[in-house]
Amino acid sequence: MPKSELPAWPYPRWIAHRGAGKLAPENTLAAFRLGARHGWRMFECDAKLSSDGVLFLLHDTGLERTTNGQGCAGERSWGELAQLDAGSWHSREFAGEPLPTLERVARWCLANHLQLNIEIKPTPGTEHASGLAVARLAARLWQGQATGPLLTSFQPAALAGAREGAPELARGLLLDEARPDALELAREHACVALVCNHRLWHADSVAAAHAAGLRALSYTVNDEETAGRLWQLGVDGIISDRVELFSPAG
Template sequence: MMKKDLPQPLFIAHRGLSARYPENTLAAFKGAIDAGAHMIELDVCLSKDRQLVVIHDETVDRTTDGTGAVKALSLDQLSRLDAGSWFDPRFKTERLPTLAQVLDAVKGRLMVNIEIKPEAFEADGPADAVERQVLDLVREKNMLDEVLVSSFEWLMLENLRKLDPGIALGLLSDVAADESLRHWYRRIKGFSWHPDFRVLTQQQVDSLHDLGARVFPYAVDGKIDTRGMLAMGVDGLIVDDPRQMTARQP
């Protein structure tokens, strides 16, 4: 179980330090460590051969020199792609990392928010379902107290809760908190709520705090109302740039 006495506000580096490095790469995660982040946020998808790959989009087109769906490419094919030049030519050696590679690189240095992408969810729950693989890997690395798993697919979070009574779980949403979200928070014995910052209100922050939830709003397209979020008493910010952790905008 993740510790409760976290730094506040928590500095969560969105896809690593994505304002300065190509997102979801080892360079971005190491950059987050150097910038003093408390936690990194990353995205996990499944490859064709069902390996845990760290990438945000369903396709490789935007952030690599390749084309096609992540789930249609093997890990070997994915690992050969240039995942840095799109951002800046000096990052041409960056590759799409596996989740294991990231955990090995940051263990003991900062916490990790693993967002499992909804498109990786399988309702029939195979033995190697993405959420099972994530949990097995986190256990293997002995990092249960350093990891928070979040998703827009709340059924996947419920599966994780059934598999482990202590793992920290976060509900992601891009709409305002309502009774359904509060129901699901109680249902999965959640740790946090991660809303789009644009839907957040003081009433929602207070409501989730009453449930014992931490509230971690996330930046959208590199933008977030830092001053407004901190004034509401949020517990942390999921941001692209460390300057967004202060009330003064970059």
């Protein structure tokens, strides 16, 4: 369908990647606060399950890159994970910053009237369980809100779990490489958006997404030339690290 006939899109056009991009330790509350100080109104984060079923923010399967921990994050209890330093890797300014639970970040967003894009980032083997848990938590926290979070994943099984857990919440399929069954897969999981590597968007792919009733979102866009090209193509949202460069009201 033409873009003008798509249902109203309730989310901001600009989304801050992992809170504040590279300016603060990713997926921490400190990053969210910094992104908000730059005027951003929607944030992307990565959520996964601890071994005892607590949802927390972390991108990688392993702990080494962004914490002082070792090994597979999903194999640790929340009690262990809560003790880790998730800020020193970035800079001394953020030393001691903890890993946050998804619930803590969600409540902060709700209290400040900010929108959230939760990427379901499961530990391998927990795709369906992670999607189910994220959706159930989000449905509980956003109950009664006019607009809930956007739940996205590269993993179809995670999207299936999210649909089972809260079918009313918006879902998006993430793609890093082109795949011929993308639109079919998005329809299968009742998605409202395709969230693609910016290289995948061109006039035909944006038009195909819109014709299928899907919004077109792009990641991770960090320069003005690329952002300008995407807006001209008619994309509906851009995820960026450059919270200090782009005006989120633009």
